Amino acid sequence: MKRMEMTVNEEKVVVEVTDDELLVYVIREKIGLTGTNVGCLGGDCGACTVLVDGLSTKSCTVLARTVEGAHIVTIEGLGSGGALDPIQQCFIQENAFQCGFCLPGMLLVTKELLQDIPAPDDEQIYRAIDGNLCRCTGYNTIISAVRSAAARCSEKDRPR
Amino acid sequence: MSYSYLAPRDGEELDEALRTAKGPMTVIGGGTVIIPRITFGQETPTTVLDLSKANLDGVGVEDGLTILGAMTTYRALNRFDGDPTVARLLHKVANVVTGGPQIRNRGTVGGSASYANPGSDIPGALTALDARCELRSPDGIRNVPISEFFVGPFTTCLHSNEALTSIAFPSPVAACGYYKFKLSQSSWPIVTAASILKADGKIQVAVGGLAGVPVLLQLDYPIGAADPEWRDHVRTLLQDPLDAAGGLWTDELAPGTYRARITPTIIARSIADCLSDQAIRPKEVQP
Numbered sequence: 536m537k538r539m540e541m542t543v544n545e546e547k548v549v550v551e552v553t554d555d556e557l558l559v560y561v562i563r564e565k566i567g568l569t570g571t572n573v574g575c576l577g578g579d580c581g582a583c584t585v586l587v588d589g590l591s592t593k594s595c596t597v598l599a600r601t602v603e604g605a606h607i608v609t610i611e612g613l614g615s616g617g618a619l620d621p622i623q624q625c626f627i628q629e630n631a632f633q634c635g636f637c638l639p640g641m642l643l644v645t646k647e648l649l650q651d652i653p654a655p656d657d658e659q660i661y662r663a664i665d666g667n668l669c670r671c672t673g674y675n676t677i678i679s680a681v682r683s684a685a686a687r688c689s690e691k692d693r694p695r
Numbered sequence: 696m697s698y699s700y701l702a703p704r705d706g707e708e709l710d711e712a713l714r715t716a717k718g719p720m721t722v723i724g725g726g727t728v729i730i731p732r733i734t735f736g737q738e739t740p741t742t743v744l745d746l747s748k749a750n751l752d753g754v755g756v757e758d759g760l761t762i763l764g765a766m767t768t769y770r771a772l773n774r775f776d777g778d779p780t781v782a783r784l785l786h787k788v789a790n791v792v793t794g795g796p797q798i799r800n801r802g803t804v805g806g807s808a809s810y811a812n813p814g815s816d817i818p819g820a821l822t823a824l825d826a827r828c829e830l831r832s833p834d835g836i837r838n839v840p841i842s843e844f845f846v847g848p849f850t851t852c853l854h855s856n857e858a859l860t861s862i863a864f865p866s867p868v869a870a871c872g873y874y875k876f877k878l879s880q881s882s883w884p885i886v887t888a889a890s891i892l893k894a895d896g897k898i899q900v901a902v903g904g905l906a907g908v909p910v911l912l913q914l915d916y917p918i919g920a921a922d923p924e925w926r927d928h929v930r931t932l933l934q935d936p937l938d939a940a941g942g943l944w945t946d947e948l949a950p951g952t953y954r955a956r957i958t959p960t961i962i963a964r965s966i967a968d969c970l971s972d973q974a975i976r977p978k979e980v981q982p
Contacts, residue, residue, distance in 0.1 A: 554700035554743070557734070577731040579881065581795060590770070590800040596730045597801070600700050601747055644796055665880055666795010 539603040543568070544612030552599040559583040559594035562609060570610035570639050574668075581667030584640035585609050591647045593666070610639035613646060622646055622684040631680035633671030640667045645681050649688055655681070698733075702745040706831070706860075709749050713856045714833040716742040722858050723747075724766055724806025727798050744858070751805070751860055761864045765805025770796075772804065781824060781864045783972065784871035784889060788820045791873070793881055805859045811908075813848045813944045814883040816875065819903030822911055823871075823889035824864050832857040848907035848944060869894050872969025875903075876961050878948060885949045886958050888965035898969065900962050902933075905954050906940035914966075921967070926959035933958065 574582030586608035614620035648663035703709040718741025751766040761778040772789035807817035875887040887903035943951025
C-alpha cells in the first residue's frame, strides 16, 4: 500500500492505495464520495467523470497513483443540497436528466466547458458532451440546459 | 490484476525504470486505452510504467525541427503554436478525436502512436507529416522514421525496454487537410485521410484504417478530385502501397472491402479540405 495525498473538493485527503487501484474506486470506496458513478469501466460512458486539476477526466481510465498531489473535484464539490451550482439548477429547470446516472459527468463537463468558453455555440456544446452517454433524454434537454447555464453565467458576469 | 507502478520524473529515472522493470511491462501515456484494457484483463503486465510525470509534454524547435513531447495531449495540440503548418494538421486531428473532452484532456500523441490502432487518428497524421520518432531505452536513443515505426496492427518497432519520448517534424508544408469517416459520433474511425500540400505542388496523403498501418501515397495536383475517373486512378495508385502495408484491414467495425470502397471518397474530401486551407498556403503554391 502506498500512502498518498490529494485535494478533493478543497479538502486535503490522505489515502492508502495499491499500485493498481483506479481513481474511481478510491473516490467512491476510500473517500466515500459515491456521486461519481461506475459505468462502463472502459472510458466510454463518462459516468465516472471528475475534474483533475480543472480538466475533466474519466476516473476509470486513471490510476490513483497517477493523480497523487492533484486537485480533484467530484460532483459533490460542484454543489449539493440547498447550495446548487447554477449549472445544476439549469439541468433541473430543463428536465435534463431522468435516471441521473450520467448527470455527474454531464454537469462536470459543462462546468469545464463554461470555464473554457463562457458563451459556447451549439457545436462547442456537442463536443463538450460527446464523451458522455445518456440513455434517457435523447440529449436535447441536456443541450438546452447547457445553453441556459451559459446564458445564466454570462448574465451574472455582465457589468451593470 | 496486480502490478507494480513506476512513474519516472526525468530521463535518468526513465532509463532506470526501463532497465529494472520486472516481468512484462506496459508503458502508459494518458492511459485512456491501456488502463481499461488492463481492467478487462486484455493486458496483464507485471509493471506499469507511467510517463505522465516524466516531463515529456513540451513543444519546442531544435535545428529547424518542431519537436513534440510524446506526452503532449490532444488538448495541448489545440493550443500548440509551434510551426504553424504542422500545428494546423494536428489541430484539425485533435479537434475530431472521439471520446469527449475527458479523452482529449488525457490522451496523448505518443500513447496513441505507441498503441498503433489502425483506426486511430494519430498514426495517419504523423505519417502524412513525415514525422521521426525518438525512442529511448537504457541502451541509448534511436531515431526512427515514422514509416518504420508502425510495423503492423497494434504493433510498433518499440523494443520491450523502450519508450517513445518525442516526435519531430522535419519539413514544413504549405497546406493540410483532414477527413475521417466513422459510423457514429462515438465510433472509432473507419478510414482517415491526412493530406499535405507540399511546396512543389505535390500532395501527400496518409490513409489510416485501410490497412494495418498507414498507407502513404503521392498525388499530382488533383484536378477534379471527386470524379469517378480520379477515384479509379487513386485505387490504382493505392495498390502497391496497400500490398506493402499488408493488405486490407478488417475488424468488427468494417470489413476491408468496405474500407477500400470508401477510401477514394475520403481522400477526395481530405484533399478538398487541404485545398481550401487558405490560411497558411503561400501564394506561390496556390492553384
